[in-house]
Amino acid sequence: MNSKDSKDRVPPGQTLTEKWPVLHAGTVPQIDLDTWEFRIFGLVEEEKVLNWDELNALPAYRSKSDIHCVTTWSRLDNTWDGVSFRDVMHLVKVQPEAKFVVIHAEEGWTTNLPLTDLLMDDVLFAHSHDGEPLTPNHGWPLRLVVPHLYFWKSAKWVRGIEFVAEDVPGFWEERGYHLYADPWLEQRYRDDPEWEDGEKNTDEYYEQVARRIRLHEQKKAQDGKTQ
Numbered sequence: 001m002n003s004k005d006s007k008d009r010v011p012p013g014q015t016l017t018e019k020w021p022v023l024h025a026g027t028v029p030q031i032d033l034d035t036w037e038f039r040i041f042g043l044v045e046e047e048k049v050l051n052w053d054e055l056n057a058l059p060a061y062r063s064k065s066d067i068h069c070v071t072t073w074s075r076l077d078n079t080w081d082g083v084s085f086r087d088v089m090h091l092v093k094v095q096p097e098a099k100f101v102v103i104h105a106e107e108g109w110t111t112n113l114p115l116t117d118l119l120m121d122d123v124l125f126a127h128s129h130d131g132e133p134l135t136p137n138h139g140w141p142l143r144l145v146v147p148h149l150y151f152w153k154s155a156k157w158v159r160g161i162e163f164v165a166e167d168v169p170g171f172w173e174e175r176g177y178h179l180y181a182d183p184w185l186e187q188r189y190r191d192d193p194e195w196e197d198g199e200k201n202t203d204e205y206y207e208q209v210a211r212r213i214r215l216h217e218q219k220k221a222q223d224g225k226t227q
Contacts, residue, residue, distance in 0.1 A: 009066055011183035014074040020129075022137045029106040029157055031141060038142070039160035040091060043098035048091050052141065056127070058083040063122040065147035067154070068183040080145050082126035085118045088161065098163035102170065103144055106157035111170035112179065113146065113153060115163070122147055125158060150181040150188070 010016060033052045041047040061084040068074045094115075101118055103111050117123070126145045127134060134140040139156030146153045152172050173179055178187040
């Protein structure tokens with residue numbers, strides 16, 4: 001990869017690394033796959049609970065993406081293996097008023113995302129990274145991967161999906177992190193200037209940001225074809 005390609009893929013305020021720093025609050029949970037469960041609930045017609053084997057019986061899915069941490073590091077060309085969010089979602093019938101999702105993880109940890117963002121092609125629940133199973137420090141046995149948002153949105157140790165009608169701040173969002181977390185707009189914290197008037201937490205805002213990200217991804221793909 002040449003330097004121009006790297007620069008175009010690194011958001012403002014970020015520094016490239018080939019390492020994968022470990023960052024989380026609290027302890028690394030002890031998990032027994034024999035009793036592990038994944039719950040799909042909220043605004044669905046019927047709640048569903050999967051065990052580890054049932055989740056992994058879904059079609060295998062691989063995605064390659066860059067990741068950007070709010071602590072200012074970025075790591076390019078990560079390969080993830082797991083199951084796609086869309087395949088998991090299709091196990092239930094989601095009610096039309098569900099516009100947002102709360103991701104639930106071990107020890108009560110949560111994060112919030114618009115449903116439209118989770119339906120993007122490279123979003124998945126990953127059990128492996130670069131051909132190796134995730135380590136416990138990096139979210140084994142399962143972590144969400146949402147590469148177009150700051151990496152705290154890619155929750156470790158995921159245990160469930162809750163579909164909701166309104167945006168509900170998660171663990172870090174309640175503590176001052178941005179509700180949406182677009183790295184290209186440096187949406188790190190809730191005291192960003194765009195939040196001063198309290199007018200940005202709307203469906204229209206999220207749709208505009210998601211549309212801009214899709215256009216960015218399309219342009220990136222097109223540039224790759226013409227090189």
